[in-house]
Amino acid sequence: MSVSSDARAQPAPPTVETRLVYAHGLAAIVTLLISVAFGILASIELFVPDLAPNSPWLTWGRLRYDHTQGIMLGWLGNAFFAFLYHAVPLLSGRRVTSPRLGQWIFGLWNFAVVGPGWILVLAGFSQPLEWAEFPLAIDAFVVLALVLAAIQFLPPFFSRGLEDLYVSSWYVIGGLVFTLLAYPMGNFVPELVPGARGAAFSGLWIHDAVGLFVTPLALAILYFVIPAATRRPIYSHFLSMLGFWLLFFLYPLNGTHHYIFSVIPMSAQIGAITASTLLGVDVIIVVANLLLSLRGTGWFPKDIGLRFVGTSAVLYLIVSIQGSLQAQMSINQSVHFSDWVIGHSHLAMLGFASFAAAGGLIHAWQRIPWVRYEPMLLGIAYWLLLGGVTVMVLDLSVAGLVEAHLWNSSAPWLESVRAAKPFWLIRTLTFVPIAGGFISLLCGLLLGTRGGGLKSIEEGIGTAPIKEIAPRFATAAGERP
């Protein structure tokens, strides 16, 4: 199935591989729900540590590994692929390289990476490196899939000759290429370079995973969906480009801020702290540009894809400013190692990135005529998720401050554990709105009427009738009119 427009003095309409959008979209939410389940179990074990006393498969550490790897590769990876299948043809005016290759990527990603990765970790085969917990054998398939993804999504841009490359395209190209470079560095180098020297590379990867994989692709969604849904160009292409280049300059230089006050040379630490500070400034530029482009749609746009995406931009600003602050030595020495950081990472991955991914998914879904779509459930999902992530992040931030305070006092270590337990209980309870929100998201994309999405586009913005949108969105998406 494909979306097509009746060509009116336009170049041949690009074909969107909607079946691959659909397949990756569903895989994204299914792996998301499984990853959330891992997270819930791990969070319960913090105050019911004897939940599964004789089962190595369900020990806390392994669940923790699977939780974050599932979120990053399963949920966000699949959601990004779904978005790319929707956006790349529209951005480049060309089909992706091959639908058949798409089946291979889908199979590899889900049945050679995420699924077996989870099982191997639970069976005790893993590597104890943050954002790199899947074992090396799985990493090889990740790299293979990333190479195939580059073959799938990059040639459309190049075969077109690269003129009029919109900022989303920049982010897509940047995200795919840099992930391909950073992933092997983060996963293989610490196995070869020991101890402190390896940690320097781990620090780079901890930040690159978020900064070079998740952020660029999430921003590609934001820059794509906002103009496509509002049917207005982005506020400033100059700010778009400025933001892009600063981001790709600064993000890789942040890594060492995960090891401040370590034995890694102080000048590297200070360099990373400086880059982290500047990154906050850059994100202000990026988000200002995005929010200015959203003018007139209100805080909670009626178009649900747009609403998720707009909120994602706001959360991106908050989490980045927070990141800049907590990289400062005076703050880092207190909150590092505490639940504060867990709150920060949930604000980034469950807030910024997941809202972007959900928004991109919904946006793509709306434009597939043959899928079901139920806007009310998606609206419920939005509020549940926003409530859940807000409570969770506030709760963990306060927990982190309490822990930091106790660690800096002469109180016995266990005081900090006892003090954290009520906060951990609240954090676990936030699974109700969060899991509920994600289930509601899934239902919103599986129930309702076929083609309901197209109808909601009309209702969402209320400026143009559907028969004008259908031919237009294919080429107008994100590009200057």
Added chain:
Amino acid sequence: MKRFLRMSYLAAGLGGLGFFAMSVLLLGVWPGRVLEHQIRGTEPDHPLPLTASEERGRTIYGQNGCAYCHTQQIRYLDRDVKRFGAATLAWETIYDYPQLWGTRRIGPDLSREGAIRTEDWQFAHLFQPRSVVADSVMPPFSWLFDGAPDRPKQEARDLLAYIQTLGRNRELAGKEGEARARASCECSDDEKRLAFDSPALNASPWMTRRQGNHPALPASRDRQRGLELYAHNCASCHGTGGEGDGVGAAGLLPRPVNLAAHEYTLDQLSFSLWNGVAGTSMQAWRDLPVEDLSSIAQVVRGFHIAQAEPTLPQDIVDLGAKVYAAHCAQCHGENGAGDGPSVDQFPIAATNFRKQRPSLDASLKAVRNGVEGTPMAPWTTQLSEAELTAVAAYVRGFYQADAGGPGR
């Protein structure tokens, strides 16, 4: 124009790759070279690499996410050094492929864990953490055992072998190694202070020591607080009634002491709480405020039910004295102060009868059966029943109660 555009895209593309390359060089490769240089200058001559068993243990440590709750990195910060000991030097992790520094502390840092606890305690803790630390949230690793903490499988032995290596090389480097590392470390004065001048290489408040200045315990009136502290910190091993029958007791040798069967002077309790009991799983509690230790001591003394002491017939005293001088004074000292000439050869100090008095039952049990896990042997083959009874009664006479008697 189009050509110009293409060239600029090419330049931008190369520039972008340059950013990444620069980050790897500046924050990965270059720090690595500095660290390598520092490692060469500061490492001891012969750091011990990991044995095969320790290496397997390291793998188990990695597989189960231990590093996601326990860091192995003491930062160059007073707050870290005060709690855990000297800041981590680069060479201390040279055998870690991959590194296990960690970025989250739910449990304490383990950089110097190897020296802190006995094997028994570690096994009991791995088998069921709450059997020895009531409020722990650590997952149980009972699947590394054959159903009991004193029946570890090879995996548990490997894991413990690895844990015991943590901090070992720094410990072995000794004063000489520290001095040399200090001299060749190209680090700031502040870094030197934190890495080399901390009062203790291992600052753990739980580490037992044979000697140490323990505080005088003030009188405590807060029995409620004492009961609470006892329940959270002591009952898992010593049992709720102090009878040495807590859930953790099963895996520990020597067994946790039956507090109800002993009278203790405040000074003795202060010593044991402050320094732990070296050679046993009784850890030190230097992280608790002195008032809290007082409250605990009060609870402990309350377990013993005082009874009228019988006056011993003179012939029994004489027999006891004779047996004691011949067989016991060697370790327990002429005056029962636990300071006999042989005592330094043993990993566990001999009981000081002047500061603690076992009940007659406990005393008899000890001379008849010995005390498992300590150098105290059973004496039934050497001594007659009359001699055993006499000496068991005799040692009780050394006790010198605090002025004012045991606190209630």
